[in-house]
Amino acid sequence: MTLNGQTVTTLIFLYNLLLACGCPPDRQAATHDEGKLHDDLLCAYHSDFRPVKDHKSSVTVKVRFALKYISFDSLEETFNLHSWVALTWKDEFLTWKPSDYGDIKETQMESHEIWTPRMALFNADASIYQSDSLFTTCLVASDGTVTCVPHVAHSGICRTSLRRWPYDSQNCTMYFGAWMHTGEQINFTFYKNKPVVLDDYQNGPGWTLLKVVNDRLPGAYSCCPNTSFPMLKYTFMLKREAAGPAAVVVIPSIVIVMLTLTSLLLDIKDNTRLILACFSLFGHFLFLTEIGNDIPKHSSDTPIILLFVRDSMIVTLVAILTTLMLMAIRRRVAPPPAWLTTVNRLVSNGPGKYVIFTEFDPSDIIDGKTLTDDSPIDGERSRNTSDWIKLANLFNSFIFVISLIVYIVLLGTYIPVDD
Structure with missing residues (x-):
């Protein structure tokens, strides 16, 4: 006997219903305020669409890099960056009144359950697969402010200048932004205070990080006067340990x-x-x-x-x-x-x-x-x-x-x- 898709779906629903009805009394669904808040926020929530009620509004995403480790291969001309990337934005569908949920002002939610921005590295090393999705636990405030701090590794291409080898210095630049969305849809920008944090940074083998310069490119082009494609530019200045x-x-x-x-x-x-x-x-x-x-x-x-x-x-x-x-x-x-x-x-x-x-x-x-x-x-x-x-x-x-x-x-x- 061959089962069609509708029949399979019905059987799965009945199976889940039986499991729910068969739970013991002490294993019923959570009824405390945090569980109720989590269920209410995700009810009818769509993580595939931008979290704005007016589609003409843009989502401003603030970015901060906390550098942890850098490695540079001058032979292959590849630049690897390990960092904690703090991303903050407003989600208009993740708001609540704390008084309705036991005065809870913030809660944790998994990144795959909610909408998260996709920040791509434009000059990435194509030989290595690098996902632009976030996989971490995010902090959601009652006003809809979402903060995610994933540990991300980026690998980019950096052209090597060897004229003063072995006392050479290299400037490696990485360009980040939305791969498909315009600046009017997702607007990437920096944190006002400390857009780059070097408190826990450790130098990689053979190179010393002198400084990091960040700049935001507006991404205005003559071909598209009504749209923009902004990018976040990070320039890492490295000096070779030439001893x-x-x-x-x-x-x-x-x-x-x-x-x-x-x-x-x-x-x-x-x-x-x-x-x-x-x-x-x-x-x-x-x-x-x-x-x-x-x-x-x-x-x-x-x-x-x-x-x-x-x-x-x-x-x-x-x-x-x-x-x-x-x-x-x-x-x-x-x-x-x-x-x-x-x-x-x-x-x-x-x-x-x-x-x-x-x-x-x-x-x-x-x-x-x-x-x-x-x-x-x-x-x-x-x-x-x-x-x-x-x-x-x-x-x-x-x-x-x-x-x-x-x-x-x-x-x-x-x-x-x-x-």
């Missing part, structure tokens, strides 16, 4: 600069200088990898520390090439050209001698013999080698000065500092 990233990236970047400059001051007689310069170049690649693991791969802003490491790597590569060239010059025994001898004489006898920062050891072994002046051939080779070494000293000092100037400019331009 960890600075210890891993910033300080070592300065150390490898010192290694590169130190290598330019060493003698080229052995391979110590070349090994130190190559180690500095390898360190640059390590820091580039470390920075790449800590920042978004497709960020629109390039961290200036990344530009510093890039340019410093070029300077270190020049230092390596200079070392190889000077090692080749130092071993030359061919007679130098006349201009080279003239330049060496001018530098040695003029003010240029004060800019020579390096003095390479002139001793060398040629064909298994130490350069001496015992024979005319060895003496000529010694003089030729001395001229080439003087040229190497001059060229190396020039490279050192240029590298020092370049690093001073890079440090002043690209190394971020904590404000």
Whole structure:
């Protein structure tokens, strides 16, 4: 036998009636004032419609955020906000005279039993489901004032600005409002006193909340002159806790600069200088990898520390090439050209001698013999080698000065500092 919908409904009604009639005397419906008030308020109450007797009237909803916890993922560019949201409005159908109900001036009601405003986050993270409905216990006053304070978690999108990483600050903004209703139907606004409360706030990992700025956007558009779509704008100003990233990236970047400059001051007689310069170049690649693991791969802003490491790597590569060239010059025994001898004489006898920062050891072994002046051939080779070494000293000092100037400019331009 097939039962239609009307038959099923009738059976359910009869079943409930039997249950009500079968209750023992001590389990009858509550007859005290609070129970009677609750039943009278919800009698013929419709929670799907705005609680106004005139449909042209608007419902003003006051909003207050009591922040509890904030987490920000700069890699995924998501901003998570945990807070208690206080919402207050007037419900014209939830009013009573306290004298009629034992002088009860306020009562608690569940949010699913009454009308509650739907406050949506417009720039929400679409990958996470976020309900705009309230699920909490609300306080209802005799004049119809309803106050709900649910614990809500919001997840929004926040574009990351990494130019001054790791000493960067981020401004994350959230926009709240009614998803479908206009401002003439539901008017969201702030509490006059303390629209944002930070008394019990705790900073999330890696970030410090500097301040919160709230603003109400009227939502007036030229397309809809007779309607408005107001929004509540909250801007959260965060500062990164940079002690960890600075210890891993910033300080070592300065150390490898010192290694590169130190290598330019060493003698080229052995391979110590070349090994130190190559180690500095390898360190640059390590820091580039470390920075790449800590920042978004497709960020629109390039961290200036990344530009510093890039340019410093070029300077270190020049230092390596200079070392190889000077090692080749130092071993030359061919007679130098006349201009080279003239330049060496001018530098040695003029003010240029004060800019020579390096003095390479002139001793060398040629064909298994130490350069001496015992024979005319060895003496000529010694003089030729001395001229080439003087040229190497001059060229190396020039490279050192240029590298020092370049690093001073890079440090002043690209190394971020904590404000």
